[in-house]
Amino acid sequence: MTIWNKLKEFFEDEEAEFVFKDEWVAYMENNLPLYRKLPDILRLELQRKIGQFVRTTFFEGCNGLELDDEMILTVAAQACILALKQEGPPFPQLKTVLLYPTAFTSIAETAGPGGTVIEREVKCLGESWENGTVILAWDSVRNGARNIFDGHNVTFHEFAHQLDSLDGDTDGVPLLPDEAAYQTWANVLAEHCEVLFDEIRRGKKSLLDPYGATNPGEYFAVATETFFEKPRQLKKKQPGLYEELQNFYKLDPASWF
Structure with a gap:
């Protein structure tokens, strides 16, 4: 059984849903200084959101990366900070999170002369797809989480795109009330x-x-x-x-x- 499945099973147990193991709290306190700054009531709400997130999101390690609880919870906690006060389950269209050890190769398309499309390989730290997939480089996830004062956080960035795309377009305009x-x-x-x-x-x-x-x-x-x-x-x-x-x-x- 994979680490993700073990976590998923735990959070599917209604009696255990809101009970975080001490080691999980330690991961968040060590990796997410922002978690330590949250008011107590928001910490509890974040734990609930993480439970919902892990139950509904498939995690997979890529390029030989072996997932562990720390990785999954570090990603989930940062993502769910964005969704703390959003109604319903966090990121309802999200299906999969792919984690690479470090920067990964992606194909970027640009418009060329006469309407041609030029493809080139680029190194990425993160991507968000409108089909419900987020791809992240674990070292950037960890480093971005630990430094909460530089204004750079690849997990916040890519999951903001997921919120943005809930209406079908990643256009800088998320779902709003009226x-x-x-x-x-x-x-x-x-x-x-x-x-x-x-x-x-x-x-x-x-x-x-x-x-x-x-x-x-x-x-x-x-x-x-x-x-x-x-x-x-x-x-x-x-x-x-x-x-x-x-x-x-x-x-x-x-x-x-």
Whole structure:
């Protein structure tokens, strides 16, 4: 029986669903400094979400990586921080998480002359597919989790894409409650996208990773990384963007630090 199946069996036991082993808590405390900063009530909610996540998500190690509890729980905990206050089970369209030991090779397509498509191999730390698959490099997952102040977290980034794609498109606009919320979202993100573009044009250091200027989907993912890892700076420098993300995630990470 695989490690994933053993964890899955444990979480399927209703009596054990909300009881975390001490060693699992230790993994999260060691690997996720952000977990230690959560209020107690959110820690308990996170454990519940992790149980739901592991029950419904297939994990597989690739390129010889042998999965263990630490790997699965480190990925699941970070993913579920994003879904702490989302209604229903976390990431309902997610099916599979593939873990590589380190950066993996992927095929990138770009438009060439005359409408041709050019394919090239690129090294990736993470990918999110709209068919319900997330691919991650374990060393980047671990390092990103342990450093909660650099604004870079590949797990937050890729699972933000999963939230974004719940409506069928990874376009920087996740599911929102009503038309007014969509309009506000569009206005706020357009305004703050322009801030990032302007900083890049002027060669000025930006709070958000410049990769966010690639397209709206990447902007949302990068903004999510900043929201959870540099919340106080984001709230001070771009309060409108912070408030919009706070409304979406229903969390206030600035208060955790």
